[in-house]
Amino acid sequence: MDPTLSDAARYHSQRMGTLGFFDHDDPFSGLDPTGRGTLFGYTCHKDYGSYTTTGLGENIFMVRGAGSFGGVSPEREARRAFDALMNSPGHHENIVDPGYDRQGVGVFVSRGSIWVSQEFC
Secondary structure, eight states: OOHHHHHHHHHHHHHHHHHTOOSSSOTTTOOOHHHHHHHTTOOOEEEOSSOEEESOEEEEEEEEOOTTSSSSOHHHHHHHHHHHHHTSHHHHHHHHOTTOOOEEEEEEEETTEEEEEEEEO
């Protein structure tokens, strides 16, 4: 877990929830995951010898109607997010990709909805 990536992930989750969008690219700031990393002073550059990679990977998840956890446990909702990401081939690929050795997770809860962002480097 990387605290700076978690800060960037929390920032994105909060913006999605507050501004009412669900996308990897923020339509208001124009920032994509790599741009958000840069905003937080984070760059992801990996040299594999024969090639290099730059930029962040990202998973996002959102659920509406989770309530304000009245009768619904935060653990249950976290499990719901985890299961959804792990059961989605593209999201699962990010989670298990051996090229990603750092991650950050950010969660925002508001008005009965939950937004989760997971950043990878």
